[in-house]
Amino acid sequence: MKYTLFHLYTLTLAFWSGGMALFTFIVTPAIFRSFGRDQAGEIVGDLFPGYFVYLLALSALALALFFLLGADQATRSFRASLFLLVLGVIINAYVLFSLHPRTVEVKQQVASFERAAPDTPARKEFRKLHAVSAALNLALLVDGIALLAFSHNLVSGKGL
Numbered sequence: 001m002k003y004t005l006f007h008l009y010t011l012t013l014a015f016w017s018g019g020m021a022l023f024t025f026i027v028t029p030a031i032f033r034s035f036g037r038d039q040a041g042e043i044v045g046d047l048f049p050g051y052f053v054y055l056l057a058l059s060a061l062a063l064a065l066f067f068l069l070g071a072d073q074a075t076r077s078f079r080a081s082l083f084l085l086v087l088g089v090i091i092n093a094y095v096l097f098s099l100h101p102r103t104v105e106v107k108q109q110v111a112s113f114e115r116a117a118p119d120t121p122a123r124k125e126f127r128k129l130h131a132v133s134a135a136l137n138l139a140l141l142v143d144g145i146a147l148l149a150f151s152h153n154l155v156s157g158k159g160l
Contacts (some may be wrong), residue, residue, distance in 0.1 A: 002069060006151070009065040009154075010148065010151050010153065013062055013063050014061065016058040016147075017086075017144035019058070020055065020144065021141060024137060027047075036114060041107075048100060052096040056089070056092040056093055057088045059088040062088070063086065063089055080150055084146055085147065088144070090139060091140055091143075092140065095136055100133070102129060103126065121157075
């Protein structure tokens with residue numbers, strides 16, 4: 001049973017990391033190459049709510065599966081994984097329930113990113129929120145990859 005849980009855990013982490021990498025490095029750039037900035041922003045903006053729910057659900061599922069694995073709590077890999085999992089859930093919840101809604105609110109104040117002056121207060125605030133979102137997105141991607149790296153220790157006798 002533990003090996004089944006372990007495979008579900010690693011599959012969840014793979015969906016987390018792989019989904020983020022696909023969306024961040026392939027889908028979003030392709031959309032911005034294919035459409036004008038305003039239209040691409042609308043398309044990606046329409047995808048974000050589902051993307052953020054997906055990431056929060058996967059991080060919460062990974063945390064639950066991690067506890068079900070019954071890994072040795074005295075190991076460094078257990079403690080590091082637990083920290084990264086809790087951090088992932090907290091960041092994903094913050095992005096979904098706080099950062100993204102604020103970003104949408106500010107974005108609605110900008111009539112057009114193609115035509116509006118870049119130094120308006122709304123554009124400056126949007127840039128700031130977008131920078132925070134991008135940094136957290138990359139941190140979550142690294143978080144998921146690190147969890148995958150630590151997961152080997154859970155079945156190699158160093159944690160399970």
